[in-house]
Amino acid sequence: MIKMLHKMGIKSNHMYLAGLGSIGLAFATWMASKNKEAAGLDRADRWGIFVGEWAPTFFAMGVALRIEETHRELGEGMEEEMYGETGRKTTERVHAGTGM
Template identity: 35%
Template structure:
């Protein structure tokens, strides 16, 4: 139901597959940035990078579901 709604709004599987790759790059960028902050803020920055690291499989799965609808 949600996947069909996404398809009707014009989103396609390629959009979500590219978003998945983009979130991998964002995660790596946040992780590298976490190494440059001071020790007090490093834990928060690393947790942020780990949180963003959970997004790529979700985006890829949504893209695969949309590909089935297409």
């Protein structure tokens, strides 16, 4: 699922922002339910908790996407190191300053 989200262009920062937004939304739904509904504080608390449960999920998905992004960046760097500019696989090692 994380690879699919990554391929769709969703970044870890998007999930972190969604997590922060859900915290704000939890507070807003709690306030709206408390002030507008006659069901009382118990129902407002339930709404706030329901929406507030989304934040850890978004943050966890953000961490998973960050790992995927880092994994992809490292993989591309290793591929470039292995194949170089020519596109052919090289086994030579270049040592700085030794002429080897």
